[in-house]
Amino acid sequence: MTYQGVLTKMESEFLEPIQYYLVFENDFININQLLEKRITLEFVVYQCLNCGLNKPIFRQGFCKSCFFDIPQAADWIMRPELSTAHLDQEDRDLEYEKKVQLQPHIVYLANSSNVKVGVTRKSQVPTRWIDQGAHEAIEIVEVPNRYLAGITEVALKEHVSDKTNWRNMLKNDIQDEDLVAWRERLKSYIPEEAHDYYIANNTETNLVFPVDKYPEKPKSLNLVKEKQYSGKLVGIKGQYLIFDDDRVFNIRSNEGLVIGLSL
Structure with a gap:
C-alpha cells in the first residue's frame, strides 16, 4: 500500500499514548498503526505550503520568496x-x-x-x-x-x-x-x-508517547539527499519518526516535501 502527499506536521490526539496522524490532501494515516512495521519513505518533489510551487523549501515549509513575504513566517x-x-x-x-x-x-x-x-x-x-x-x-x-x-x-x-x-x-x-x-x-x-x-x-x-525503542545515538534522516529510505518504525515522539537503526525523521522540519510512503 502506497500513500503520497505533501508533508505537514503530524496531527495528534491527547490520549495515552499520544495518537499521531499524517494528513494528506485526500487521505490520512494513523501512524501508531505502523509501529513495528517496515515502511519506505521516498522524496518526490517540493511543494511550498503557500504558493504550491516545486521550489526548494527554505524554512517552515515555505520557499524562500514566500518565507520573506507572508505573515505566517x-x-x-x-x-x-x-x-x-x-x-x-x-x-x-x-x-x-x-x-x-x-x-x-x-x-x-x-x-x-x-x-x-x-x-x-x-x-x-x-x-x-x-x-x-x-x-x-x-x-x-x-x-x-x-x-x-x-x-x-x-x-x-x-x-x-x-x-x-x-x-x-x-x-x-x-x-x-x-x-x-x-x-x-x-x-x-x-x-x-x-x-x-x-x-x-x-x-x-x-504525556505518554508511543515508543517501543528509543535510539541510543539518533541520526537525522535527510530524505532530500538520500531520496529513499526503508526501516522498521519503533516509535513516535514530538514530530519525529524513530526507526530501529537509530535513524529519525523530523516531519516538522520536512514540511513542504511531497513524499511517498509505502508499507
Whole structure:
C-alpha cells in the first residue's frame, strides 16, 4: 500500500499514548498503526505550503520568496515579543496579525530534554507540548495577547532554558522535575505587565508517547539527499519518526516535501 502527499506536521490526539496522524490532501494515516512495521519513505518533489510551487523549501515549509513575504513566517512567529498588533501596528498583514496575536496565549514550562520555557496560543495546549516531545508540562501565565507572552518568555529565559536538546529528548535521556516548584521559583521574574495573569493553582500535565525503542545515538534522516529510505518504525515522539537503526525523521522540519510512503 502506497500513500503520497505533501508533508505537514503530524496531527495528534491527547490520549495515552499520544495518537499521531499524517494528513494528506485526500487521505490520512494513523501512524501508531505502523509501529513495528517496515515502511519506505521516498522524496518526490517540493511543494511550498503557500504558493504550491516545486521550489526548494527554505524554512517552515515555505520557499524562500514566500518565507520573506507572508505573515505566517514573520519574525514575531518565532519571537513573540516582536508582536505589534495590540498597538494596531502592521508588520506584514495587520488583519492576520490581529487574528493570531490578539487571542489568549500561554507561557509554560515543559520538560522534554530539560525544563524549558515556551509560548503558545491557548488553543494549542497540549498540542504544542506534544510537538516538542515533552513528557510533562505546566502553564505559568495566561495573557490576552502574544506580546505579553513574549516579554514574559524573554524575562524568564534569563533563568531557565528556552531550548530543547532534540537528541536527549529522543534518547529519553530525561528526568522528572517538580514543575510546580519551578513555577513558584520563577514567579518573581515575571514582568510587572503580566503579573496579574500568573496561574497559581494548577498541576502539571503528563504525556505518554508511543515508543517501543528509543535510539541510543539518533541520526537525522535527510530524505532530500538520500531520496529513499526503508526501516522498521519503533516509535513516535514530538514530530519525529524513530526507526530501529537509530535513524529519525523530523516531519516538522520536512514540511513542504511531497513524499511517498509505502508499507
